[in-house]
Amino acid sequence: MNLEPKNNPVIVSVDVEDWYHGPTAAARFGTRGDVAHVLGSVPQPERGLPYLDAALELLAERQMRATFFWVAEYARRFPDALRRCAAAGHEIACHGLTHFPKFDPATKRPNFTPVEFKTRTAEARKILEDLCGRRVTGYRAPNAYIAGWMLDALEELGFAYDSSVSVNSLYNKTDEPQLVGVDSRPYFPARGTLRRGTVARGLVEFPWPFYTVAGLKIQSAGGPYLRFFGSGLVLAGLRQSLRRGPAVFYFHPVDMCREKIPLPFSWKRPMMWWFKGDLVRGRIARVLDAVRGRTAAFDEVLKVGAEKLCGADQETKNGHC
Numbered sequence: 001m002n003l004e005p006k007n008n009p010v011i012v013s014v015d016v017e018d019w020y021h022g023p024t025a026a027a028r029f030g031t032r033g034d035v036a037h038v039l040g041s042v043p044q045p046e047r048g049l050p051y052l053d054a055a056l057e058l059l060a061e062r063q064m065r066a067t068f069f070w071v072a073e074y075a076r077r078f079p080d081a082l083r084r085c086a087a088a089g090h091e092i093a094c095h096g097l098t099h100f101p102k103f104d105p106a107t108k109r110p111n112f113t114p115v116e117f118k119t120r121t122a123e124a125r126k127i128l129e130d131l132c133g134r135r136v137t138g139y140r141a142p143n144a145y146i147a148g149w150m151l152d153a154l155e156e157l158g159f160a161y162d163s164s165v166s167v168n169s170l171y172n173k174t175d176e177p178q179l180v181g182v183d184s185r186p187y188f189p190a191r192g193t194l195r196r197g198t199v200a201r202g203l204v205e206f207p208w209p210f211y212t213v214a215g216l217k218i219q220s221a222g223g224p225y226l227r228f229f230g231s232g233l234v235l236a237g238l239r240q241s242l243r244r245g246p247a248v249f250y251f252h253p254v255d256m257c258r259e260k261i262p263l264p265f266s267w268k269r270p271m272m273w274w275f276k277g278d279l280v281r282g283r284i285a286r287v288l289d290a291v292r293g294r295t296a297a298f299d300e301v302l303k304v305g306a307e308k309l310c311g312a313d314q315e316t317k318n319g320h321c
């Protein structure tokens with residue numbers, strides 16, 4: 001399939017976390033990312049970790065290099081697993097010190113001050129760098145709950161890119177009422193916001209792809225959507241987004257888990273409980289097969305140069321890419 005027409009890359013990424021990092025578990029256990037009590041109260045809590053090797057296999061079979069966004073506290077507990085990702089040649093990036101959201105999409109308020117966020121993110125990066133022995137320059141916000149002030153802090157910390165912004169009509173996980181002027185193409189955000197800016201800066205945002213149908217924009221980067229909607233929606237969104245620029249695909253090892261998650265069902269996040277295991281693994285494989293030959297990790301895509309990637313000249317002339 002390969003999703004013609006243009007030769008833009010599909011950036012493959014894996015968010016490495018477990019079921020207890022998700023918002024449903026966090027709400028039930030009610031802490032700011034401290035998972036110690038979950039680990040102490042649930043026998044054999046690890047569901048995602050056994051499937052990390054399945055993720056590595058899916059990529060190795062197709063000779064694909066990807067970016068692995070690790071929750072730092074998870075990496076600290078399973079350092080050999082992180083090192084297996086690094087040894088396979090994949091990029092290691094940051095998915096927070098814990099998975100607790102830094103921003104509350106319901107109240108539109110920060111859960112941490114910018115100083116707390118910077119301190120914790122710097123600590124997370126150090127943990128990951130010490131474990132993999134390489135620089136870590138990429139960030140993805142836990143739950144994709146992202147705000148403009150977070151991007152400013154990431155730039156101040158020296159991160160090269162973020163990939164958290166999800167433009168869609170179904171939900172808004174940001175502090176922007178509307179992500180005006182943002183499509184699925186990489187861009188330089190204006191300071192203090194998630195919106196597209198007109199000035200090149202030290203941080204690039206790689207927003208997630210969306211599929212437009214009947215005027216609606218539907219997130220199609222992957223993740224839990226693979227459980228519910230299947231690979232068709234993801235491939236349709238990737239096909240549209242590749243016309244605009246590089247497009248992002250992501251999944252979690254825990255998406256392939258065959259066992260039941262040890263939480264009661266909740267209508268708040270029903271996708272967590274549906275269509276799991278081998279079915280999802282097959283869907284991930286289908287997407288990877290479809291994009292074979294045109295994939296890359298974030299650090300490879302950035303090598304072309306941020307200004308070229310973001311089309312800064314065109315942006316200045318037309319107000320958008």
Ligand SMILES: [Zn+2]
Binds near residue numbers: 015095141142143144
């Ligand atoms: Zn996550």
